[in-house]
Amino acid sequence: MKAMARRCCILLTALTSAALAACGNPSIDERVEELGDEVEGVPLAFHRAGQPCVMCHSIYGGAEPRMSVAGTIYSVKGMVANPDGTGTAVPSPPVDQVTVLMFDSFGDKREVKTDCVGNFHLTPEEWDPFFPLYAEIKFPLPQEAPAPGAPAPAGEPVIRRAAMGTWIQREGSCNACHAGEPNQGSAGKVYCMETMPNPPFPFPTSDTCEGVP
Amino acid sequence: MLASSLLACEVDLDTVSVDCPPADPVNFRRVSEMLEFRCGTLDCHGNTFRPLRIYGRNGLRRPENLTIDGSLPEDSGLDAATQYPNYHTGGSVETTTTEMMENARSLCGLEPERIAEFRERVVKEPDNAANLAGELLTIVRKPRLQERHKGGLIWTINDSSDKCLISWLIPVEEGATVPQGECKSGNF
Numbered sequence: 465m466k467a468m469a470r471r472c473c474i475l476l477t478a479l480t481s482a483a484l485a486a487c488g489n490p491s492i493d494e495r496v497e498e499l500g501d502e503v504e505g506v507p508l509a510f511h512r513a514g515q516p517c518v519m520c521h522s523i524y525g526g527a528e529p530r531m532s533v534a535g536t537i538y539s540v541k542g543m544v545a546n547p548d549g550t551g552t553a554v555p556s557p558p559v560d561q562v563t564v565l566m567f568d569s570f571g572d573k574r575e576v577k578t579d580c581v582g583n584f585h586l587t588p589e590e591w592d593p594f595f596p597l598y599a600e601i602k603f604p605l606p607q608e609a610p611a612p613g614a615p616a617p618a619g620e621p622v623i624r625r626a627a628m629g630t631w632i633q634r635e636g637s638c639n640a641c642h643a644g645e646p647n648q649g650s651a652g653k654v655y656c657m658e659t660m661p662n663p664p665f666p667f668p669t670s671d672t673c674e675g676v677p
Numbered sequence: 678m679l680a681s682s683l684l685a686c687e688v689d690l691d692t693v694s695v696d697c698p699p700a701d702p703v704n705f706r707r708v709s710e711m712l713e714f715r716c717g718t719l720d721c722h723g724n725t726f727r728p729l730r731i732y733g734r735n736g737l738r739r740p741e742n743l744t745i746d747g748s749l750p751e752d753s754g755l756d757a758a759t760q761y762p763n764y765h766t767g768g769s770v771e772t773t774t775t776e777m778m779e780n781a782r783s784l785c786g787l788e789p790e791r792i793a794e795f796r797e798r799v800v801k802e803p804d805n806a807a808n809l810a811g812e813l814l815t816i817v818r819k820p821r822l823q824e825r826h827k828g829g830l831i832w833t834i835n836d837s838s839d840k841c842l843i844s845w846l847i848p849v850e851e852g853a854t855v856p857q858g859e860c861k862s863g864n865f
Contacts (some may be wrong), residue, residue, distance in 0.1 A: 635720030646767060649766065652765075
């Protein structure tokens with residue numbers, strides 16, 4: 465009798481699991497799978513720059529914290545010269561301390577700053593906007609580093625601004641539409657300027673940024 | 678038995694013509710611009726997963742791929758050397774005539790018989806165009822949120838974008854062009 469009850473229990477558990485698994489969304493599951501594994505040595509707080517954050521940081525994805533809007537900001541579009549002097553080209557560096565300014569359709573406004581790998585996010589507790597959204601970025605132009613022992617340059621850095629050309633209709637992940645290089649289905653990564661200024665935006669290093677292994 | 682099975686597989690491919698609104702640039706360009714801006718972003722109908730697909734300069738581009746000899750299909754309307762490198766979302770190549778035509782086809786192809794019915798009936802009751810369009814057509818009801826729409830409320834009845842779309846749906850007399858005054862970009 466006990467064995468029969470156990471078999472029933474196992475069968476019930478198996479059926480329940482199958483029913484729950486059937487509630488998944490294969491479209492999202494496959495896209496998450498395509499994002500690949502974590503990069504070794506990158507702390508979670510800085511991980512997966514350039515990827516569509518909200519796909520996992522959502523009710524369905526289950527990753528914490530949940531995010532309402534999130535993305536990554538880079539310096540310039542396309543590739544730039546590798547700072548190691550090898551003459552190769554590498555993706556342009558991300559930019560720290562960019563202010564991302566957004567308005568929702570009721571005029572509610574939020575500002576959030578990027579971290580040293582260019583990532584930013586807002587949780588639904590911080591902002592649960594009504595789409596569509598308007599977005600723009602404000603960023604400080606890089607300043608010449610002072611010579612050793614010399615005082616820091618006087619005055620505030622020059623602030624530049626760039627506005628998004630279209631509205632964000634309903635996608636919380638900026639990187640869902642702004643993925644990689646521009647193509648027939650992507651606007652390309654979000655960048656501050658068309659070309660690298662002089663002095664250039666610096667590449668983050670493990671000395672300047674916890675997010676770099 | 679085999680013969681009857683094969684017969685059952687034959688498909689009757691009779692061509693049916695439907696009275697769709699015009700898809701040429703003169704009659705549709707500004708309507709298309711409005712739809713591209715309000716509906717055609719990459720996170721909405723500028724997306725291959727949507728049954729109603731909108732192409733445009735700042736959204737999804739109609740897929741065009743270089744052939745092995747570096748040229749483009751003739752119907753792309755693009756020059757492979759000068760335009761193709763900038764033929765991407767947000768690139769400098771404006772919405773092409775082919776993309777515009779596809780947008781018009783997408784709109785009309787959603788409910789072709791109902792569009793034809795609207796065009797027939799609206800001539801008899803021109804003052805009731807906005808209500809009649811909402812009664813008959815999903816593409817009119819969805820942005821008004823008179824029908825479930827994942828993108829929510831996009832515009833309301835009789836605002837500029839609503840009038841812009843309906844003006845295009847109403848037949849015009851031969852030789853006349855579709856009035857697109859409500860479609861100017863400052864209105865949306």
